[in-house]
Amino acid sequence: MDPEIQIDELSRKIEHYNFRYYQDSVSEISDFEFDQLLKQLAALENKYPEFKKSDSPTQRVGGTVTKNFVPVFHRYPMLSLDNTYNEQELRNFDDRVRKGLEGEEYEYICELKFDGISLSFTYENGVLVRGITRGDGTRGDDITHNVKTIRSLPLRVNAKNLPPDFEIRGEGFMPYTSFQKLNDEMDTLGENQYANPRNAASGSFKLQDSAETARRNLDCYLYSFISDDNHFKSHEESLLGLKTWGFNVSPGWRKVQNIDEAIAFIHEWETKRASLPLATDGIVLKINSFEQQRELGFTAKSPRWAISFKYKAENKPAILRSVNFQVGRTGAITPVANLCDINERDLPYNKVKGVHLSGTRVKRATLHNANEIERLDIQIGDTVFVEKSGEIIPKITGVDISQRIEFLTEPVVFPKKCPECGSELIRNEGEVAFLCPNDSHCPPQLKGRIEHFIHRKAMNIESLGEGKIQLLFDTNLVRTPADLYDLTYEKLLGLEKNIVNEETGKLKKISFREKTVENILKGLELSKTVPFKNVMFGLGIRFVGATVAEKLAIYFKSIEAISSATYDQLIAVPEIGGRIAKSIESYFSVPENQEMIERLRLAGIQMESDEKPVVAESDLLEGKTFVISGVFENFDRDELKNKIEVNGGRILSGVSAKLNYLLAGENMGPSKLEKARRLGVTILSEEEFLAMIAK
Ligand code: IVH
Numbered sequence: 001m002d003p004e005i006q007i008d009e010l011s012r013k014i015e016h017y018n019f020r021y022y023q024d025s026v027s028e029i030s031d032f033e034f035d036q037l038l039k040q041l042a043a044l045e046n047k048y049p050e051f052k053k054s055d056s057p058t059q060r061v062g063g064t065v066t067k068n069f070v071p072v073f074h075r076y077p078m079l080s081l082d083n084t085y086n087e088q089e090l091r092n093f094d095d096r097v098r099k100g101l102e103g104e105e106y107e108y109i110c111e112l113k114f115d116g117i118s119l120s121f122t123y124e125n126g127v128l129v130r131g132i133t134r135g136d137g138t139r140g141d142d143i144t145h146n147v148k149t150i151r152s153l154p155l156r157v158n159a160k161n162l163p164p165d166f167e168i169r170g171e172g173f174m175p176y177t178s179f180q181k182l183n184d185e186m187d188t189l190g191e192n193q194y195a196n197p198r199n200a201a202s203g204s205f206k207l208q209d210s211a212e213t214a215r216r217n218l219d220c221y222l223y224s225f226i227s228d229d230n231h232f233k234s235h236e237e238s239l240l241g242l243k244t245w246g247f248n249v250s251p252g253w254r255k256v257q258n259i260d261e262a263i264a265f266i267h268e269w270e271t272k273r274a275s276l277p278l279a280t281d282g283i284v285l286k287i288n289s290f291e292q293q294r295e296l297g298f299t300a301k302s303p304r305w306a307i308s309f310k311y312k313a314e315n316k317p318a319i320l321r322s323v324n325f326q327v328g329r330t331g332a333i334t335p336v337a338n339l340c341d342i343n344e345r346d347l348p349y350n351k352v353k354g355v356h357l358s359g360t361r362v363k364r365a366t367l368h369n370a371n372e373i374e375r376l377d378i379q380i381g382d383t384v385f386v387e388k389s390g391e392i393i394p395k396i397t398g399v400d401i402s403q404r405i406e407f408l409t410e411p412v413v414f415p416k417k418c419p420e421c422g423s424e425l426i427r428n429e430g431e432v433a434f435l436c437p438n439d440s441h442c443p444p445q446l447k448g449r450i451e452h453f454i455h456r457k458a459m460n461i462e463s464l465g466e467g468k469i470q471l472l473f474d475t476n477l478v479r480t481p482a483d484l485y486d487l488t489y490e491k492l493l494g495l496e497k498n499i500v501n502e503e504t505g506k507l508k509k510i511s512f513r514e515k516t517v518e519n520i521l522k523g524l525e526l527s528k529t530v531p532f533k534n535v536m537f538g539l540g541i542r543f544v545g546a547t548v549a550e551k552l553a554i555y556f557k558s559i560e561a562i563s564s565a566t567y568d569q570l571i572a573v574p575e576i577g578g579r580i581a582k583s584i585e586s587y588f589s590v591p592e593n594q595e596m597i598e599r600l601r602l603a604g605i606q607m608e609s610d611e612k613p614v615v616a617e618s619d620l621l622e623g624k625t626f627v628i629s630g631v632f633e634n635f636d637r638d639e640l641k642n643k644i645e646v647n648g649g650r651i652l653s654g655v656s657a658k659l660n661y662l663l664a665g666e667n668m669g670p671s672k673l674e675k676a677r678r679l680g681v682t683i684l685s686e687e688e689f690l691a692m693i694a695k
Contacts, residue, residue: 003044004051010041014057015156019246022152055127055155059148062210069133069141069206071598072370072653073625075167078118078134079301081284081308087263090285093307094259097287100296100304105443109235109255110265113308114221115279116173116201119147122654124165125671126157130653133205139657142653146205147172149214159245163227164675165654168247170222174201175277178217184445185189190467190499190510192451195393196360197279201458204633219242221250228657234288254286266309273311279358282310306597315387317400318355319345320380323367323412325419329448330542332433333425335367337396339386365394369432370414377401382401383408420444440592446480447473449540453481457546458538459605463523467510471497481538482596484524485603492517532609536562537599539551539593542583551575556607559597620693621649625658629672630665632686647693655681663689 007588014037020026029037044654045052052058069416082089097106102125120140122130131147133140145268148155149495150172152215156331174182182204186193194200204216225231225238232238236255243249256262266283273280287293287305318339326334339348339362342353365386367373376399378384388512417424418436420443425434436442450469454461465509475495477487496511512520536559537549543551554575562584570581587593601607626644628637628651635643640663641651652659655675662676676683684692 003048007044007048007053007056008053009042009046010037011053011056014038014041015154018057018060018151019154022248023246032427037412054129057155059145059155060151060214062145062149062214064210066143066145066208066210069143071135071139071649072130072132072142073139073653074120074132075122075654075658078120078137078140078169079298079303080137081306082299082302083282084307084309085312090263090266090307090309092257093285096304097296101292106292108256108259108262109239109253109286110256110262111250111284111286112273112276112280113282113284113310114171114173114250114268115145115198115281116171116220117198117205119143119172119205119220121147121153121168121170122165122655123157123168124675126159126162128153128155128438132642132653140205144204145210145270146207146213149222150212150218150220151221151430154246157245162245163231165230165656166225166227166231168222168242169224170220170248170250172195172201172205172218172220173197173278174204174216174218176279177277180360182216186465187467188508189465189516190469190471190508191462191465205627206456207462209403211644217280220248222247223250224454230290232290234290235286235293236288238290255547269461274358280311284307285309310646313387314358315385315397316355316357317342317383318362318365318386320378320382320384320396321352322380323373325415325442327418327420327436327442327448329445329540330454331435331439331442331445333369333415333418333437334433335369335373335414337365337384339363339365339384342383347591355386357386357394360388362386362388362394365396367396367412368622370434371432373412373414379404379409379411381405383661418442420646443473450484452483452540453484453538454527455538458534459527461520461523461527463516463519466511467499467508468516468520470499471495471512472557480592480596482599482603485600485605487521487524489517489521524590528604528606530606532558532606535559539587539597541587543580545583548580553609559601560607563594563597617646618693619648621647624649624660625652626650626661626663627652627655627659627672627676628663628665630668632665634686634690643693655679657681 014034017034020028038061039054042058042061045056045058047342049576082093084093095121118134120132120134121128129144129173130142130150131144132142135141135535147153147694174197176197179194179200183193187354194203201218204218207213208541222242223239224243232241239249239253254265256265262285264333269283285307288297293303294304296303298304319342320337321340322338324336324338325436326336328334338349339355340349341355344352352363354361367378376396378396378399383400385397385400386394387397415425418438421436421438421441423436423438425465426437427434436445439445447469450473451466453459454464454469469478474497475492492512493514494512496509498507500507531553533550533553536553537544537546551573552562567581567585570576570584571578597607621644626649629642632640644651655672656663657679659676659679659681662672662681664673664683673683
């Protein structure tokens, strides 16, 4: 048979089974048979790459590696929702809606608010062409390869009356079971665990290797449809329509006639949501009619026709069993509560599972600092209340004094000496934290700095994590971030160690076999390409977070300039105050730090910012939008993008009626060109573009 036809037929067959599985929950064939078909298709595509399509089901298993995700503008900004926390605020919202609609009848759609990350998908002629993260709402990252691994997301929609192009938005998430499995795996491999399913989803959608994304079992619920041709009249119609087109529409929604019915929906889900397989943090109310949505419009940040109601964080009683004093990378001492469920008070601590809170079991919670312990008047043995505040680390919100039995509880005593290295603790004037001053030798500080260095927002070394760093540290191979770059295959291969997981008390074995070692070295090599701002953050200078690091990198452009900047020069940078400036000065005055930076430089780490200065050249393209397609003679795509932006123009992600110019190079896709013609978009050649900015 003609390989092209064969590929086509096989693709359709696989997508059919996939559709049946995800839309109708019917397995027409076994997982094994399904995988065999996929393998067959992959083999054919390998042999005849010219017939491989962008919507091939083999895309779902991933395999592409993206070095840098390209930022793209959203065609329509991705706004957020106004939040409410009680019924009164909700009723106030309803009053505003009623006023805004001047006596018209209206209906709401109530939806669950799933806690993941918002994603936007663009379909052209029924084919999924782009997946973008929300980013800052105006511009997100192109993560198309990774979103294609979502099994329930159609790569192609076969339906009559499909708009030629449309955008769908929804929530990408990781179900609790996948989250637990992933974290267990990360733990065994000695890699960092994710704090919650949302972070896990976000991190997994931004992995460079899409095969790894595919493995992580991400999913997405769709809740919004946008097209230029007013395809549906109401939100309800769009949800039903999307469903028939094969989309995984966000489940559980209901149409209601008034705010009382909406509030009833909220009450109903308050407890029911605990049994869902994924995290939810509230509900969303949306005006059903699109016409009325348009009437109500938007504020700068959010629609006036929708609102979210956030459930209160779940709060449960627990028993405070003991307190650990942890030393962070900056030397600050954080008291951490060890907790158990009230039914577990007689169990030895290593048998304790913890309190059930929003889908996970919690055994530890932060107590922040000495002042907080005093404020709460908390004692070991007390019954306390814990909650997960939507944020990462659970916290203790209070003590149930009525449960205290005086002679069975004992005060929490804050140590005078560092629990790790024995140094006398200090407290800087005006700061609440006690500090261990031994920053050059105290082990958790050294280790913490290496952990910080490999962080996603710093050097982003995915192949290293807490357990592996512990091993490298304990074997004395790595004491500072610079030591990482002296690691070799020979030094790493065969290293192993049993490490106790502090959380579970379980023993795990970390061992460096061929594959692990290769991955570590690959990760280190790749980290040499991360931009200077990440390096600046990775150094772990006190008070220099990711945002400050970026500001410094943009402003000073190189580590030399930053390290030799005076206090006055530092505070001249917008948003950099005295506290940060002092901390930077003091960091660079330490000879060990200077030496380590020199070693990092020699290893090939970026010590200069190569970001093009965002200096405007002109406003000739002010308010104009562009899509770039094809290959150009005088510029590569990034240069061209930069050229457009420095002249005031904006890059859009796809051709639509709103687009001003399609900048067409050699070999551009005929469908884009055709579409631009159809929509009356001006098509520019490279010469015409040059003439435009030469004016
Ligand atoms: S509608 C213009 N519907 O909540 C508003 N958002 O705070 C568009 N979310 O960024 C959002 N479930 O990530 C909408 N059923 C739902 C949602 C939902 C979760 C998230 C979404 C959005 C955030 C808004």
